[in-house]
Amino acid sequence: xxxxxxxxxxxxxxxxxxxxxxxxxxxxxxxxxxxxxxxxxxxxxxxxxxxxxxxxxxxxxxxxxxxxxxxxxxxxxxxxxxxxxxxxxxxxxxxxxxxxxxxxxxxxxxxxxxxxxxxxxxxxxxxxxxxxxxxxxxxxxxxxxxxxxxxxxxxxxxxxxxxxxxxxxxxxxxxxxxxxxxxxxxxxxxxxxxxxxxxxxxxxxxxxxxxxxxxxxxxxxxxxxxxxxxxxxxxxxxxxxxxxxxxxxxxxxxxxxxxxxxxxxxxxxxxxxxxxxxxxxxxxxxxxxxxxxxxxxxxxxxxxxxxxxxxxxxxxxxxxxxxxxxxxxxxxxxxxxxxxxxxxxxxxxxxxxxxxxxxx
Amino acid sequence: xxxxxxxxxxxxxxxxxxxxxxxxxxxxxxxxxxxxxxxxxxxxxxxxxxxxxxxxxxxxxxxxxxxxxxxxxxxxxxxxxxxx
Numbered sequence: 001x002x003x004x005x006x007x008x009x010x011x012x013x014x015x016x017x018x019x020x021x022x023x024x025x026x027x028x029x030x031x032x033x034x035x036x037x038x039x040x041x042x043x044x045x046x047x048x049x050x051x052x053x054x055x056x057x058x059x060x061x062x063x064x065x066x067x068x069x070x071x072x073x074x075x076x077x078x079x080x081x082x083x084x085x086x087x088x089x090x091x092x093x094x095x096x097x098x099x100x101x102x103x104x105x106x107x108x109x110x111x112x113x114x115x116x117x118x119x120x121x122x123x124x125x126x127x128x129x130x131x132x133x134x135x136x137x138x139x140x141x142x143x144x145x146x147x148x149x150x151x152x153x154x155x156x157x158x159x160x161x162x163x164x165x166x167x168x169x170x171x172x173x174x175x176x177x178x179x180x181x182x183x184x185x186x187x188x189x190x191x192x193x194x195x196x197x198x199x200x201x202x203x204x205x206x207x208x209x210x211x212x213x214x215x216x217x218x219x220x221x222x223x224x225x226x227x228x229x230x231x232x233x234x235x236x237x238x239x240x241x242x243x244x245x246x247x248x249x250x251x252x253x254x255x256x257x258x259x260x261x262x263x264x265x266x267x268x269x270x271x272x273x274x275x276x277x278x279x280x281x282x283x284x285x286x287x288x289x290x291x292x293x294x295x296x297x298x299x300x301x302x303x304x305x306x307x308x309x310x311x312x313x314x315x316x317x318x319x320x321x322x323x324x325x326x327x328x329x330x331x332x333x334x335x336x337x338x339x340x341x342x343x344x345x346x347x348x349x350x351x352x353x354x355x356x357x358x359x360x
Numbered sequence: 361x362x363x364x365x366x367x368x369x370x371x372x373x374x375x376x377x378x379x380x381x382x383x384x385x386x387x388x389x390x391x392x393x394x395x396x397x398x399x400x401x402x403x404x405x406x407x408x409x410x411x412x413x414x415x416x417x418x419x420x421x422x423x424x425x426x427x428x429x430x431x432x433x434x435x436x437x438x439x440x441x442x443x444x
């Protein structure tokens with residue numbers, strides 16, 4: 001049966017959806033949805049086709065939106081999505097992930113919630129708040145946000161989170177207890193001699209390699225890293241990249257050694273494409289070597305950045321790769337990054353990019 | 361009471377103007393939440409307090425959750441200047 005692909009976009013002013021057939025040459029864009037709320041992460045449960053969107057509105061607070069009809073109609077809820085009275089209230093939802101009917105939401109200020117009724121009601125997994133390091137967490141540039149949420153594909157109890165700027169934490173018991181997993185990642189913004197703390201690193205994006213739950217990749221404010229032991233230890237794989245600074249990382253849907261990055265020119269150098277020439281960098285060997293993929297991407301005056309959740313792959317063959325820019329452009333590759341087209345040019349700032357493949 | 365357009369757009373069927381029996385702003389928000397489940401979360405945070413960028417005026421005076429309501433008073437719920 002023919003299939004179609006939806007690229008789900010969370011933007012500063014609502015959710016948008018780009019849609020194409022399997023060739024991924026011609027695209028139609030629709031939106032904005034979710035009442036033009038700022039949407040930090042829009043994703044789908046591939047087993048049901050339900051689309052979820054997490055965001056927060058300056059007037060009306062945080063909510064998780066959902067659509068059962070591929071984005072045509074939406075509802076929203078935040079029942080139970082709250083800290084106890086007296087604690088700084090939740091400002092926005094920043095990350096979503098699903099597994100076997102459970103839906104998880106990472107929020108700002110950093111915390112983790114779970115829904116077992118498809119996002120209608122939420123329970124706080126307060127073990128993360130009770131971690132002894134919690135009083136020492138400091139916010140990154142976007143606030144104290146839980147932006148990366150990685151679920152073990154088989155073990156219900158295991159969850160990894162990335163918090164800016166507290167680092168990576170892991171639970172093996174469904175969120176009751178947590179341990180930091182940051183060994184080997186740098187914190188250049190701490191005094192000399194204190195650059196490898198137990199926690200406090202500025203993780204930007206955490207992803208898991210397909211089929212290898214112990215293999216993880218991390219784009220950090222201070223370096224690019226790979227772990228082969230579920231995040232217990234990390235090794236630098238930034239050699240060969242134009243910069244150690246960037247935000248997103250996107251794993252290949254099938255090959256655990258292939259990863260896509262968008263390095264920027266540096267944290268204090270403007271945070272745009274190196275030399276203002278756009279490129280996605282790809283490794284085929286787990287980060288030992290890197291190749292710049294530029295065909296179809298602007299090679300002059302590319303003064304844009306790509307945010308931490310704004311790159312994704314699809315599960316088609318060959319895999320598609322997509323990224324959205326802070327300036328509201330969406331680029332797509334239907335050939336694993338070899339060549340690119342611009343799908344949209346004038347959207348609001350794009351916060352997140354995810355994909356959903358469904359029967360046409 | 362009058363509700364802002366951005367709020368009623370989130371709750372299909374909610375009117376811009378309505379009357380509810382309530383002795384305080386807190387009770388008024390409870391009545392709204394009964395009529396339109398989830399509306400309390402949109403107007404108030406977990407402090408608990410009226411959200412920072414929501415303004416509730418009673419007879420021209422800015423109110424808090426605990427502010428009492430007198431019979432027949434007119435309440436305006438407004439969105440503050442915000443965003444970009």
